[in-house]
Every structure is written in structure tokens, then in C-alpha cells.
Amino acid sequence: MKPEVAASGIRRRAWVALLALASLASPAFLAAQEARGVLASLAAYEGADRHQRLLEGARREGFLSLYTSFPPEDVATLNAAFEKKYGVKVRAWRAASEKVLQRTVAEARAGRDEVDLVDSNSVPLELLRRQGLLQAVRSAYHADLIPAAVPEHREWAWARLSVFVQAYNTRLIRQADLPASYGDLLDPRWKGKLGIEASDEDWFAEVVRNLGEEKGLKLFRDLAAKNGLSVRRGHSLLAQMVASGEVPFALTVYNFTADQLKGQGAPLEWFTLSPAIAHGNGFAVIRRAPHPHAALLYYEFMIGDDGQRILADRKSVPTSKKIRTVLDRGALKIIDPVLLVDQGERWAKLYEEIIVKGSR
Numbered sequence: 001m002k003p004e005v006a007a008s009g010i011r012r013r014a015w016v017a018l019l020a021l022a023s024l025a026s027p028a029f030l031a032a033q034e035a036r037g038v039l040a041s042l043a044a045y046e047g048a049d050r051h052q053r054l055l056e057g058a059r060r061e062g063f064l065s066l067y068t069s070f071p072p073e074d075v076a077t078l079n080a081a082f083e084k085k086y087g088v089k090v091r092a093w094r095a096a097s098e099k100v101l102q103r104t105v106a107e108a109r110a111g112r113d114e115v116d117l118v119d120s121n122s123v124p125l126e127l128l129r130r131q132g133l134l135q136a137v138r139s140a141y142h143a144d145l146i147p148a149a150v151p152e153h154r155e156w157a158w159a160r161l162s163v164f165v166q167a168y169n170t171r172l173i174r175q176a177d178l179p180a181s182y183g184d185l186l187d188p189r190w191k192g193k194l195g196i197e198a199s200d201e202d203w204f205a206e207v208v209r210n211l212g213e214e215k216g217l218k219l220f221r222d223l224a225a226k227n228g229l230s231v232r233r234g235h236s237l238l239a240q241m242v243a244s245g246e247v248p249f250a251l252t253v254y255n256f257t258a259d260q261l262k263g264q265g266a267p268l269e270w271f272t273l274s275p276a277i278a279h280g281n282g283f284a285v286i287r288r289a290p291h292p293h294a295a296l297l298y299y300e301f302m303i304g305d306d307g308q309r310i311l312a313d314r315k316s317v318p319t320s321k322k323i324r325t326v327l328d329r330g331a332l333k334i335i336d337p338v339l340l341v342d343q344g345e346r347w348a349k350l351y352e353e354i355i356v357k358g359s360r
Contacts, residue, residue, distance in 0.1 A: 039292035043137045043285065050140075054300070055086060057293025063089035064294035067104060068119035069097040070281070071236065071257075074314050081310055082301050088294050097124050104286070108133055113288045116295035119302075122280045122337035123202065123344070125156045130341075135285040137296065141303045148334050149280060149303075149319040158280035159302045161317040161334065163327055164203045165270040167242045167253040175269070182207070182273055185223055194223075195230040195247035197238050201351035202335050203252050203277050205343070210275040210333055217354065224358035231356055243268045255327065259315035276327075278317070279335040 045053070058064070068075055072094055079090040095103070101124040107114055108131075118128065128134050134155040142150045142157060149158035168178070173193075179185050185194065208216030223229065230247055232238045239257045241247040243266035258270040283302055289295040301307050308318040317325050340347070 039135055039285070039287065039289055039295070042292050042296055043135050046138055046140070051300075054293050054297040058086065058088045058291070058297045061088070061291040061294045063091055064116045064289075064291045064298055065114055066090055066092045066117050066119060066298070067100045067115050068092055068094050069100050069121065069124075070094070070119055074256075074311075074316070077314060078302070078307060078310055081306065082298060085301075085306065086297060088297065090298065097121050100124060101127060104128060104133070105131070108286075108288070113290045115286050116289040116291045117298060118284050118286065119159075120281065120284075121162065122158070122282075122335065123340055125282065125284050126337040126341050128284060129153065129155045133287055135287045135289070137285055137299060139300055139303065141300055144308075144322055145303060145319045146321060146329055149282065156282050156284040157299070157303050158282035158319050159307060160281050160311050160319060161278040161329065161332065162281050163255040163272070163276065163278040163317055163332060164200070164252050165255045165258055165272050165276075166249070166251055167239060167258045167268055167270040168249045169242050169245045169247075170267045170269050172245055172248040178271065179273065182211070182219060182223075186219070186226060188227070190249065191227040193248040194227060195232055195238055195241060195250040196355060197235050197250075197252045198231050198233040198356065199351075200252045201344075201347045202279055202340055204351050204355065205340060205347040206277045206333055206335050207275060217350070220354050221358060224354055229355060229358075239268070255317065256315040263315070272327075275333045276331060277335065278332040280319070280337070282319075 042054070042057075066079075075092055075094055079092055083089055093103075097120045100118060100120050104115055104118055105128070118125070125134075136154045137157070138154060139157070142154070145157060177189070179187075179190075204220070208220070210216075211219065229251070232241060232247070235252065235254050236257050238247065238250050239253045239261055242250045242253065243261050253270065255270065258268060262268050262270075283299050285292075285295045285299055303320070305320070305322070308320040308323050311318045312323050312325065317327055317329065319329075
């Protein structure tokens with residue numbers, strides 16, 4: 001078995017284990033969380049001096065702790081801007097999204113109040129919400145975000161959309177030969193040229209649902225069997241393999257990674273097949289955050305004008321309606337994290353069967 005394929009199976013089993021782990025939070029523990037009224041009061045406060053209160057309190061606290069799955073270069077740029085503006089340090093720990101979830105849940109179960117905010121994709125945020133670990137926040141900046149970015153419960157807000165794009169090596173593939181649909185990838189010309197990330201069952205589920213489940217599942221079964229898919233672990237790695245020519249065409253690369261490599265002079269270009277899929281990435285304040293003022297200040301920095309502009313400059317797709325983007329956010333099919341969590345095991349099994357195992 002290829003190492004990247006084995007890693008994919010391990011990752012999928014880890015998600016299942018994390019779901020079981022999250023379910024162990026006890027009522028007594030959740031009741032103890034409710035006793036932390038300072039954060040709840042701050043999060044709901046909408047007075048004219050809200051920002052000043054947060055800033056003064058954050059400077060007294062001195063720093064905040066952030067667990068994030070965002071690429072390290074982007075995290076460093078955002079944190080440096082926040083620290084320069086407010087004089088409040090950010091202690092960031094970065095790992096894959098499932099590791100961020102695992103550490104956050106494990107510390108909560110142990111009663112260790114170490115993390116203030118979590119920055120991750122929509123599925124881990126939904127899992128944390130279901131266990132009562134997140135603080136609902138009211139913020140004037142919510143009005144600036146696209147509707148999908150602010151759920152009714154307000155226990156997270158998406159700061160950016162990660163858009164799945166199709167990337168190709170411009171030295172190996174001509175623009176005139178690009179497929180116009182997923183069905184066009186069944187052409188024999190694509191045999192041995194296609195790559196995909198090892199854990200993109202969320203993208204897979206949304207594409208299949210939009211194509212029609214029966215039609216979509218058949219298409220991907222035929223594609224894996226006839227032309228094969230090189231399964232790689234890590235979206236950044238997959239994009240770099242496109243740039244090097246090892247993978248001529250990739251089905252699931254994030255737009256911002258492709259743009260960053262292209263900007264560095266790599267022979268890489270990207271486009272989107274219909275339906276174009278995205279998932280939300282954003283911030284949640286932990287209900288037992290030890291630095292509540294600093295946590296809320298950072299949260300608002302990220303969904304406010306400063307953070308949103310930096311994200312746009314870094315080639316991400318910000319969720320603020322005030323920021324223009326190269327992609328039409330209204331045309332994107334955004335993955336529903338609630339639906340994916342409820343049906344996640346089924347889609348993970350289908351992805352393993354059709355894409356991972358079917359491509360060997």
C-alpha cells in the first residue's frame with residue numbers, strides 16, 4: 001500500500017475516534033463552563049465602547065492562545081499585523097484540522113483552560129459546537145459577512161472560503177485541451193495524469209450531490225477505474241507536484257495555494273469545473289477562554305476590515321462583502337458542515353472505496 005493512501009485511511013479512522021472522544025464531555029463539565037460568565041458577558045456586549053473594553057482588557061491579559069490549521073506563512077503574517085496594531089501577543093499552535101480538534105477536546109475533558117480561539121474548517125467547528133465548547137458571540141462585523149459565514153447560533157464565524165480548484169501544469173497541458181466538465185475527464189487522454197488529495201470526502205460529497213448521486217458516483221467509479229487518480233496527502237503538496245510536473249492535473253487544490261505558487265513563477269494555472277465547491281474556515285472562541293478580551297479582539301480583527309484585507313492580499317477568499325474577490329462567492333456551492341457531520345461516515349467510506357482504493 002502506498003504511504004499516502006495508508007495515511008488517508010488512518011486519518012479517516014482518526015476522525016471517527018475523535019467523534020467518539022468528543023461525546024465523552026460530561027454534564028458536570030459543561031455546567032462548570034457556564035460558570036465562566038466574564039466571557040459570556042463580553043461576547044454579548046454591544047455598547048459603543050465595546051472595542052475599547054476589549055483592547056484595554058487584552059493589553060492587561062498580554063497575550064492569547066490560538067490553535068490553527070491555516071498554512072504557517074499566512075498565520076505568521078496575520079499574527080504579526082495583529083501584534084503590531086494592538087501590542088498583544090499571539091501564541092499560535094498549528095497542526096492539521098483533526099489534530100486541532102483532538103487537542104482542543106482533550107484539554108477540555110482534562111479541565112485544562114489553555115486555548116482561547118480555534119481557527120479551523122467548518123467540520124471541526126461543528127463538532128466543537130455540538131459538545132458545548134464554544135462561546136456564542138455578537139459582533140457588529142457579522143453584518144459585513146456573507147450570510148453563510150454567520151450561522152444563527154453565532155458560535156463561529158467564517159473568515160474565509162477555501163475554494164477547491166482544478167490546477168494544471170502549463171508546460172504539460174494546453175489550455176485548449178482542458179476539460180469542460182468532470183465527465184470530460186473520462187477521455188483516455190487523461191490516463192495517468194490526474195491527482196487528488198487523500199481526504200477530500202467533503203468536496204467529493206458536494207460534487208456528487210450536485211451532479212445527482214447515482215450519476216456522480218458512477219462517474220467517479222469510472223474515472224478511477226479507467227484513468228486512475230494519483231492520491232496524495234496534503235493540498236499544498238499536491239499543488240507543488242502540479243508545479244513540478246509530477247502530477248500534470250489536480251482535481252482538488254485550494255485556490256490560495258495555487259495563486260501563491262503561480263505568483264512565485266511556477267508553471268501552474270487553475271480554473272473551476274462546475275459545480276465549484278468551497279468550504280468555510282473561521283474562528284470560534286472557546287467558552288472557557290483564559291484570555292477573553294484578547295480572544296474577542298482577535299476574533300473581530302479577523303472578520304473585520306484589517307484581517308479581511310490581509311486574507312485577500314494572501315490570495316484567500318474573504319467572507320466580507322466589502323472585499324472584492326476574483327471568484328464569484330455567490331456561484332460557489334458551500335459545503336454544509338451540519339450535513340457533512342451527520343453523514344460524514346458514509347461519505348468517508350465511499351471516498352475510501354471509490355477514490356482511494358479504486359485508484360490503486
